[in-house]
Amino acid sequence: MAILIDSPIWPAHGTVFAHLVSTTSLAELHGFAAAAGIPERAFDEDHYDVPERRHAELVGLGALEVTGRDLARKLIASGLRVPARERAKALDLPLRQRWSRLMPAREDLGRELLDRWSEPHRRYHTRAHLFAVLTALETIADGDASSAPVPRAVVLAAWYHDAVYSAGGAPGQDEEDSARLAEHRLSAAGLGDAEVGEVARLVRLTAAHAPDAHDVAGQLVCDADLEVLGRDPHGYRRYAARVREEYAHVPEDAFRAGRAAVLEQLLGLDPLFHTPAARQLWLARARENMAAELARLRP
Numbered sequence: 001m002a003i004l005i006d007s008p009i010w011p012a013h014g015t016v017f018a019h020l021v022s023t024t025s026l027a028e029l030h031g032f033a034a035a036a037g038i039p040e041r042a043f044d045e046d047h048y049d050v051p052e053r054r055h056a057e058l059v060g061l062g063a064l065e066v067t068g069r070d071l072a073r074k075l076i077a078s079g080l081r082v083p084a085r086e087r088a089k090a091l092d093l094p095l096r097q098r099w100s101r102l103m104p105a106r107e108d109l110g111r112e113l114l115d116r117w118s119e120p121h122r123r124y125h126t127r128a129h130l131f132a133v134l135t136a137l138e139t140i141a142d143g144d145a146s147s148a149p150v151p152r153a154v155v156l157a158a159w160y161h162d163a164v165y166s167a168g169g170a171p172g173q174d175e176e177d178s179a180r181l182a183e184h185r186l187s188a189a190g191l192g193d194a195e196v197g198e199v200a201r202l203v204r205l206t207a208a209h210a211p212d213a214h215d216v217a218g219q220l221v222c223d224a225d226l227e228v229l230g231r232d233p234h235g236y237r238r239y240a241a242r243v244r245e246e247y248a249h250v251p252e253d254a255f256r257a258g259r260a261a262v263l264e265q266l267l268g269l270d271p272l273f274h275t276p277a278a279r280q281l282w283l284a285r286a287r288e289n290m291a292a293e294l295a296r297l298r299p
Contacts, residue, residue, distance in 0.1 A: 003032050005063040006071040008052035018055050020048040023078035036061055045082040079234030088126040095127060102155055106189050116163045124242035125165045133158045136224035143277030153195050157202035157221050167246045175207040219274035230282020236289040256297045263294045
């Protein structure tokens with residue numbers, strides 16, 4: 001067992017808290033917490049917040065007391081540390097600020113979108129994914145010295161591309177429903193037909209990630225949506241685990257078969273990434289990550 005706990009020095013809600021983590025797996029952490037009677041609501045992405053009054057008890061149950069610095073260092077080394085950019089709860093303000101710059105007169109649309117991206121059944125397709133796609137668009141644009149500023153329709157497509165997410169419908173249905181939502185909301189907001197149509201077209205492209213060779217806007221959206229495939233191995237494993245959580249209702253054998261089919265489809269895309277910047281940044285690692293996951297899925 002590799003359960004660690006730091007000193008209770010973190011103030012909140014009229015008491016002080018310690019952090020409880022595992023450097024082996026979240027399954028081990030959840031198992032220890034359940035056995036100790038720690039409520040699920042105390043879990044925060046990669047640790048449990050536990051009040052000072054329970055600290056000695058948890059040490060007695062086998063948690064190893066370490067300093068806060070050592071706990072953070074060991075958690076990072078284990079690959080289980082969730083960085084700030086992946087913490088959906090921490091991204092409300094940055095995302096609201098981005099929306100305000102994009103459509104300052106329509107804060108209501110931004111609030112609706114953020115509510116949708118925060119639905120409780122989401123585990124991967126959360127505000128963190130939205131933030132990652134928006135950031136990836138900027139990264140791709142910055143990496144291409146010849147590129148123009150990212151068009152507003154492209155950014156709006158990022159905001160709307162998983163605005164509807166059911167985790168279980170027919171293939172392509174969520175993208176279609178998201179595109180229709182964009183058409184309805186943006187038309188009502190007064191955007192021109194051409195821009196609304198372009199946003200909806202780009203959202204629909206994320207179903208197959210296969211834009212035409214000369215579709216610059218489509219390439220931007222599709223590459224940004226698939227940025228997660230090219231993260232470091234720890235980040236990719238967190239992504240894969242969250243996808244599994246979204247499909248917790250699917251039996252293991254069926255999930256493995258379906259997930260393997262998705263990976264094979266992605267590995268078969270040629271090109272997988274379309275923009276030069278995305279290929280340089282993410283292609284090699286993406287193929288390594290997917291091949292490794294596929295090997296884990298197969299008996």
